Each structure stands twice: as structure tokens, then as C-alpha cells.
Amino acid sequence: xxYQWNWNxxxxxxxxxxxxxxxxxxxxxxxxxxxxxxxWVIALALGFAVGAMRTLPNRWLRMVGxxxxxxxxxxxxxxxxxxxxxxxxxLLPQAGGDWLKSLPNAPFVTAVLCLGFFTSARVAxxxxxxIEALAGGQRLAALALGLDLxxxxxxxxxxxxxxxxxxxxxxxFLNIIKNSSVALTIGLMELTASARAIQEFxxxxxxxxxxxxxxxxxxxxxxxxxMRWLEHRLALPGTLGGR
Numbered sequence: 532x533x534y535q536w537n538w539n540x541x542x543x544x545x546x547x548x549x550x551x552x553x554x555x556x557x558x559x560x561x562x563x564x565x566x567x568x569x570x571w572v573i574a575l576a577l578g579f580a581v582g583a584m585r586t587l588p589n590r591w592l593r594m595v596g597x598x599x600x601x602x603x604x605x606x607x608x609x610x611x612x613x614x615x616x617x618x619x620x621x622l623l624p625q626a627g628g629d630w631l632k633s634l635p636n637a638p639f640v641t642a643v644l645c646l647g648f649f650t651s652a653r654v655a656x657x658x659x660x661x662i663e664a665l666a667g668g669q670r671l672a673a674l675a676l677g678l679d680l681x682x683x684x685x686x687x688x689x690x691x692x693x694x695x696x697x698x699x700x701x702x703x704f705l706n707i708i709k710n711s712s713v714a715l716t717i718g719l720m721e722l723t724a725s726a727r728a729i730q731e732f733x734x735x736x737x738x739x740x741x742x743x744x745x746x747x748x749x750x751x752x753x754x755x756x757x758m759r760w761l762e763h764r765l766a767l768p769g770t771l772g773g774r
Contacts, residue, residue, distance in 0.1 A: 540735045541742065545728075552729050552739075559725025560746055566642050566721060567708045573647025574654050574707065581651065582658025583684050596655065603652035608713050611649055616641045616717040642714035642721075650707050657699045661692030694765045701758040705751050722746060 541553035550558070584596035603611070616638070620628035634640055665688060673683035693700075715724035726743035730736040 534737065536738065537735055538738055540729070540733050540738055543733070546732050552733065555725050555729060556722065556742055556746065559720055559722040559743075560750070562639070562719060563708065563711050563721040564750070566639060566646065566711045566714060566719065567704075569643040570646030570650060570711070571704060571707055573643065574650035574703070577647065577651035578654025579658050579689065582655035583662065583689065585655065585659045586662045587680075596659075600652045600655050603648050604656070608645070608649050608710055609716065612642070612645045612713055612717055615645045638714065638717045638719040641717055642711065642719050646707055646710060646714075649710070650703060653703055653706075654700065657696045657703065658689075658692060661696035662688050664695055665691055697758065697762045697765060701755065701762070704758070705754060708750060708754070709747070 541551065541556070543552055544550070545552055545555050581596045581599050584592050585600070587593060620631040622628075623631065631637065669687060669691065670683055673687040674680070678686065711721055712723035714721055715727065718724075720728070722743050726739040729739040733739070
């Protein structure tokens with residue numbers, strides 16, 4: 532193999548003449564983080580709502596929550612990304628579809644929604660498990676104190692469940708960062724797409740994807756360190772990691 536490594540490629544200007552290849556990677560990282568963080572906000576909001584719904588006494592609400600989880604968890608992310616971007620505008624009334632297609636950052640909006648819904652199903656499973664892992668008397672004790680059911684979830688069950696499920700939530704946060712790379716298939720220039728563009732223009736494929744890999748690893752290590760600190764601070768006394 533006579534491949535010629537050239538790390539100086541990142542100092543060269545990209546074909547657009549606006550930024551260097553290194554700046555192209557940083558721009559891709561910014562899109563990756565923006566997509567992941569926005570999707571994570573949606574995933575947490577929906578995941579906690581659906582996860583709590585699956586533990587309610589009402590049978591029909593539990594069925595709706597379970598149906599949501601099974602729908603978004605069992606369809607591959609790549610398929611969902613294509614459905615949101617190419618199919619959804621065609622299913623809407625023409626005015627709505629045209630509006631979606633004309634959005635200035637349509638790939639970004641689509642990727643955020645898709646990642647948010649996909650990850651929310653996985654978060655919902657964690658939330659349900661966290662609530663069900665609590666002692667059965669927690670709900671009764673909260674109700675006995677005079678709280679109604681929504682207040683019992685808001686002030687007792689969900690706060691305790693969050694402290695229990697922080698480790699799996701860390702994994703889901705890492706997954707959404709990695710899963711954001713699927714957005715390159717609909718034209719979002721996130722980190723992996725930026726590396727691919729560098730490879731196509733410079734033919735330095737190993738340097739481009741080695742740099743992207745290292746950036747992913749560094750970002751994930753930072754997230755892990757931050758979440759480990761948070762887990763230690765919020766761990767329930769008497770549980771693993773608690774004081």
C-alpha cells in the first residue's frame with residue numbers, strides 16, 4: 532500500500548475558497564452538536580411524558596404510550612430520516628408541504644425532529660423502568676400526603692426515577708451524537724458529511740476520517756466525564772454510586 536499521508540491537508544483551503552479543511556471539520560462539529568442538543572431536548576420532553584404515561588393506572592393511556600414506543604423504536608433510524616424528509620411533505624396539504632420544502636434549514640429541522648422522536652422512544656423505556664424500579668409505596672405515600680396523581684409524578688416519582696436512570700440516559704445522549712451522522716443522507720453537513728466532503732475533494736480519505744473519529748471520541752469523553760460527575764452528585768443514598 533503506497534498511500535501518502537498528508538496531515539497538512541487541513542491547512543489548505545477548501546474548493547469554496549472560504550475556509551480551510553480544518554474549519555470545514557469544525558463547522559461540521561458545530562452542526563453535529565446543534566442537531567444532537569436540539570434533538571436531545573425533544574427526546575427528553577417526549578420521553579419523560581411517554582415514559583410516565585406507560586405507568587399510569589389508565590389502561591388506554593398506557594396502550595397509547597406503548598404504541599408510541601414500539602412505533603419509533605422498531606423502525607430503523609435511516610428509514611425514519613427518509614420518511615420525515617421525503618415522504619412527510621408529500622402527505623401534507625400542498626401548502627404545508629411547500630412550506631416544509633422551502634424551509635431554509637430543512638435538513639437540520641428534519642434531522643432534529645427525527646432524532647428527537649427516535650430517541651424519545653428509547654428514553655421513555657428508561658423512564659418507565661426507573662419509575663417501576665421505585666418501591667411501590669412511593670406513589671401511595673405521595674398520595675397519602677395529599678398530592679394528586681400529576682403532583683405525585685412531578686414532585687416524587689419522576690425526580691427519584693431520574694436519579695436512578697442517569698447512567699442509561701448517558702448512553703442515550705452518546706447515541707444521539709453518533710446517530711446524528713445519519714443526517715448526512717438528507718444533506719446536512721454535520722461532522723461525518725464534512726469528513727466525506729474533504730475526502731472527495733482532496734482524496735486524503737484516511738486523514739479526513741481519522742480526524743473526524745478523534746473529534747467524536749473527544750466529544751464523547753467530555754460528555755461521559757460531565758455525566759459521571761452529575762451521576763455522582765445526584766446518586767440516591769444507599770444505591771450504587773450513592774454515599
